[in-house]
Amino acid sequence: MLRVMTLVVLCALFTLSSQFSAASTSSQPPTIFTPTKITELYAWVIRAFAGDPAYNDLMLAFAALFSPRPPAHAVSLLESALEALPSDSDAPLGEPYSLMERESGSLGAMGAGQWTGQFRTRPHALLDVRQFSTVDEYTKSLSRGARRTLARSYAQNFTVTSKTILGNEPAPHSSLAHFRCVVEHEVRLLSPNSGSLDDDLLQALAEAINRFNNCVSQAGELREYRDSNTGEIIAFAQEAAKGRVSRGQWFYASDAAAKQYVWFHSVQEIVGRSIENPDIDVVDLGPSGTDAFSELKAKYGFASVNDWHTVADYRGRFKYENGDEGPSWKQLDPPDWLFEKKRGPFGIF
Numbered sequence: 001m002l003r004v005m006t007l008v009v010l011c012a013l014f015t016l017s018s019q020f021s022a023a024s025t026s027s028q029p030p031t032i033f034t035p036t037k038i039t040e041l042y043a044w045v046i047r048a049f050a051g052d053p054a055y056n057d058l059m060l061a062f063a064a065l066f067s068p069r070p071p072a073h074a075v076s077l078l079e080s081a082l083e084a085l086p087s088d089s090d091a092p093l094g095e096p097y098s099l100m101e102r103e104s105g106s107l108g109a110m111g112a113g114q115w116t117g118q119f120r121t122r123p124h125a126l127l128d129v130r131q132f133s134t135v136d137e138y139t140k141s142l143s144r145g146a147r148r149t150l151a152r153s154y155a156q157n158f159t160v161t162s163k164t165i166l167g168n169e170p171a172p173h174s175s176l177a178h179f180r181c182v183v184e185h186e187v188r189l190l191s192p193n194s195g196s197l198d199d200d201l202l203q204a205l206a207e208a209i210n211r212f213n214n215c216v217s218q219a220g221e222l223r224e225y226r227d228s229n230t231g232e233i234i235a236f237a238q239e240a241a242k243g244r245v246s247r248g249q250w251f252y253a254s255d256a257a258a259k260q261y262v263w264f265h266s267v268q269e270i271v272g273r274s275i276e277n278p279d280i281d282v283v284d285l286g287p288s289g290t291d292a293f294s295e296l297k298a299k300y301g302f303a304s305v306n307d308w309h310t311v312a313d314y315r316g317r318f319k320y321e322n323g324d325e326g327p328s329w330k331q332l333d334p335p336d337w338l339f340e341k342k343r344g345p346f347g348i349f
């Protein structure tokens with residue numbers, strides 16, 4: 001069902017913006033992507049994720065949201081989706097994937113294809129935490145500018161809560177409030193006219209929907225950031241520990257959180273926890289060269305490693321902070337021979 005939806009998204013992108021561009025005549029197109037639109041989009045995609053075929057057409061959703069003359073059945077679908085939304089915007093409404101399904105999704109997103117020999121990924125950003133015995137040693141190894149930014153990130157008005165993502169339950173971050181973080185994050189990165197109706201905006205929304213669907217169907221620990229004055233969810237990070245690696249997998253911040261150094265805070269936190277955890281050797285922040293965070297990762301001590309799969313040892317089960325361990329993935333784990341040769345730091349002989 002979800003794959004079908006992805007296909008429909010791509011087709012929609014090429015026809016929609018030309019269809020609606022006549023609506024904006026001025027050189028500065030009006031911002032029509034209001035907060036209400038995020039709620040409407042969430043109401044729609046949650047129905048599609050639940051497998052309701054009437055909602056499995058993102059072009060229709062975009063028409064309902066943005067067309068000056070939306071088709072009547074699109075309007076009534078949107079109305080009934082909105083009526084079904086609970087008033088609590090923090091309520092998780094995602095699908096109750098099993099732990100096996102969640103871990104399998106995480107494996108793919110981790111880049112397991114590289115160690116199973118199916119495909120090559122981009123280099124990954126790795127930090128070997130065995131070189132540090134305290135988080136202070138880590139921060140002292142960084143440039144003065146980076147240290148100052150990290151210190152600033154700890155002087156902000158937010159609180160962090162950790163939640164383990166469980167099997168057979170909706171993911172705790174499958175709520176409207178978290179969806180808002182993902183959408184604002186993607187629109188900020190991909191839609192330079194921020195909120196004007198054009199191809200960039202539709203591309204950003206389609207990307208946000210795919211990313212949201214991916215992260216709420218996967219496993220790990222959720223770090224949830226709230227504004228301590230308003231209580232509002234402003235960002236989240238999702239990490240998964242497997243074998244001897246802690247993988248920082250997903251990070252999304254609202255526009256407000258982007259100004260509050262939340263990402264930097266999340267990096268120091270995952271490094272600090274991994275230094276203290278004797279089972280973890282390496283923190284893996286994932287692909288380098290794919291997003292705005294890539295240069296930052298280097299500034300915070302993470303090396304870009306081509307053969308990351310021979311350095312970050314992902315052999316072994318997923319481990320959770322509530323003490324649970326996932327099923328064995330032995331047949332999909334990295335082969336032992338990858339780790340048998342004596343290698344220097346980061347796989348360089």
Ligand SMILES: *[C@@H]1O[C@H](CO)[C@@H](O)[C@H](O)[C@H]1NC(C)=O
Nearest residue numbers: 152155156157158228229260
């Ligand atoms: C945190 O909130 C307090 C009270 O609202 C405010 O005075 C202070 O400037 C805020 N700090 C930052 C770093 O925004």
